[in-house]
Amino acid sequence: MGKSLIEIAQQLKESDKKVQLIYGFNGNGKTRLSKEFRLLVAPKNDTETDETGLASKKIIYYNAFTEDLFYWDNDLANDIDLKLKIHPNSFTEWVLNEQGQDQNVISHFQNYTDRTLTPKFNSDFSEVTFSYERGNEEPSPNIKVSKGEESSFVWSVFYSLLNQVIDVLNIAEPSERETDQLNQLKYVFIDDPVTSLDDNHLIQLAVDLAHLIKKSDSELKFVITTHNPIFYNVLYNEVNKKTCYMLGRKEDGTFELEEKPGDSNKSFSYHLHLKNTIEEAIENNQVQKYHFTLLRNLYEKTASFLGFPYWSDLLPDNKEAYYNRIIQFTSHSTLADSSAAEPSPQEKQTVRLLFDHLINNYSFRKEA
Structure with a gap:
């Protein structure tokens, strides 16, 4: 609890x-x-x-x-x-x-x-x-x-x-x-x-x-x-x-x-904790705006590990549109607004799409 x-x-x-x-x-x-x-x-x-x-x-x-x-x-x-x-x-x-x-x-x-x-x-x-x-x-x-x-x-x-x-x-x-x-x-x-x-x-x-x-x-x-x-x-x-x-x-x-x-x-596998948190939210249809921040963090850590200069390099086609969407939801002013409505169904789908893209294309081990 x-x-x-x-x-x-x-x-x-x-x-x-x-x-x-x-x-x-x-x-x-x-x-x-x-x-x-x-x-x-x-x-x-x-x-x-x-x-x-x-x-x-x-x-x-x-x-x-x-x-x-x-x-x-x-x-x-x-x-x-x-x-x-x-x-x-x-x-x-x-x-x-x-x-x-x-x-x-x-x-x-x-x-x-x-x-x-x-x-x-x-x-x-x-x-x-x-x-x-x-x-x-x-x-x-x-x-x-x-x-x-x-x-x-x-x-x-x-x-x-x-x-x-x-x-x-x-x-x-x-x-x-x-x-x-x-x-x-x-x-x-x-x-x-x-x-x-x-x-x-x-x-x-x-x-x-x-x-x-x-x-x-x-x-x-x-x-x-x-x-x-x-x-x-x-x-x-x-x-x-x-x-x-x-x-x-x-x-x-x-x-x-x-x-x-x-x-x-040793104590918390940083990227795996991010992955599991986002995955659980998607499965339970409980994606909130702060999950865009976690998704961005996961992209950043993956890009750094793989040697990409920018996390946006890992985004799917139409990178600019996805990049702008993530930036919009990870700005400090947006996150600080506790009265903001929860993401729309389309925004939740964006989280799912970008999460699946990262997992499927950049060698994350699939759970059995």
């Missing part, structure tokens, strides 16, 4: 493990789980507000809502003064203004992106501009970075914050810490950090995060969710004192959190 995300959040909260590592496909509720967990740890009617500063905070988290703290002023009138603005909040106020970690943020950001791409904070750390600085060349000031680079910047701020938090809490005696503002902090929840990175930088990010977790000697507990098997496997191999799970979404809209020993290759 499935559970609600609130029930799963309660299960995670009650665990005594230092690290809980959760794998889940896109569209399976990871970001919503992070929200439910945050509300469970720090309810809205609790005394925790941003006006109280860090002193009442019980959880810090990185997810899509964290990125919403950063937004662009595009200077629509002149298209010259482009800057990334930061909503006032206690965490960036502490790590940037009070702890002076701006140079570390810049260094981390350049490690994950480009050494010549340079952020520059204003004096009160309420906004940041970006420029390319290539030696003797004329710098390119006030550029708008890509969405992936923006996510890398937000992560670099969070990483610097987490590093400082761990250093403070590692001092066992609260009275000897440089600040008492973090004494109530109990949890760190990280949901899919910077998935747009290439594999090398993603591995480096996972290794860096594992280093922080391993150096944490306090009672701080970590919950980490991801859909990326590389990121998952690096953390699995680098971090001790962990419990690993797979988050699944059932056909009735409930969820399951299944404990899984081993890395992603």
